[in-house]
Amino acid sequence: MDEQVKHLVDKVWDKFLQTPPERRFMIGIGGIPGSGKTTLSQIVTAELNKRHAALDPSHPSHTPTPIAAFVPMDGYHLTRAQLSAMPDPATAHARRGAEFTFDGPSFLRLIQALREPLPVPVPTPADRGAGGAYPPGTVLAPSFDHAVKDPKEDDIPILPSHRLVVFEGNYVALDKEPWSTAARLMDEVWFVDVDFAVARRRLVVRHVKAGIARDEAEADRRAVENDLPNGEEIVGKRLPVDEVIESREDRAWIHE
Numbered sequence: 001m002d003e004q005v006k007h008l009v010d011k012v013w014d015k016f017l018q019t020p021p022e023r024r025f026m027i028g029i030g031g032i033p034g035s036g037k038t039t040l041s042q043i044v045t046a047e048l049n050k051r052h053a054a055l056d057p058s059h060p061s062h063t064p065t066p067i068a069a070f071v072p073m074d075g076y077h078l079t080r081a082q083l084s085a086m087p088d089p090a091t092a093h094a095r096r097g098a099e100f101t102f103d104g105p106s107f108l109r110l111i112q113a114l115r116e117p118l119p120v121p122v123p124t125p126a127d128r129g130a131g132g133a134y135p136p137g138t139v140l141a142p143s144f145d146h147a148v149k150d151p152k153e154d155d156i157p158i159l160p161s162h163r164l165v166v167f168e169g170n171y172v173a174l175d176k177e178p179w180s181t182a183a184r185l186m187d188e189v190w191f192v193d194v195d196f197a198v199a200r201r202r203l204v205v206r207h208v209k210a211g212i213a214r215d216e217a218e219a220d221r222r223a224v225e226n227d228l229p230n231g232e233e234i235v236g237k238r239l240p241v242d243e244v245i246e247s248r249e250d251r252a253w254i255h256e
Helices: 002-017 037-052 080-084 089-094 103-114 181-184 196-210 215-234
Strands: 025-031 069-071 140-144 150-157 164-168 188-193 243-246
Touching: 002 025, 002 037, 002 188, 002 243, 025 037, 037 069, 037 164, 069 140, 069 150, 080 089, 103 140, 103 181, 196 215
Parallel strands: 025 164, 025 188, 069 164, 188 243
Antiparallel strands: 140 150
């Protein structure tokens, strides 16, 4: 994994240094459930922030403002109430995680908002707006609250100082609207490739650990009946991408 990460971080950093100061550099990382895309996204984000911090080694006690933000697509799940309001609520709940159970238009609006020019000079986190918790130009994204099993609105602040933004999600590279329009607004789109059998094993462990399934048999059934069919669509309708990353069967790729 280390060699792949170094290649990706080097590539992004070189391109970022050529990016105008009023523009964000955005990366979308797609892949099937269990591919390791969340793990890769978090590592790339951390490495980009390390690269930024190394630009000012004269003050080791000073923690620079992170320049990279990580935004998972989980916050764009439709709520359980929205699923219950669908024509076939039982299927909607059973297939949660399928493309039709995500709020694609809202995800696209987030990407469009982040494509708006940044103020120059870029406000820092200390530059609070009048009565505001964040500096002017901050864009808020939802997260996913696993305790309540629903999105949490406005929980991820993407500050003006976050000039690198890493997105990850099942449908980031899907050749279907509105995902394809969102992908075209990215500077880089990557896809994490994995053998379906490897993904299946990872999903069983994950579902049991997260409490989504009571035991391995139920977890495997969920993987076979929902996650892997979603994966077939993700692979079958994949957009052309800038990088295909191989997810190997080692613990470095497992999202805890």
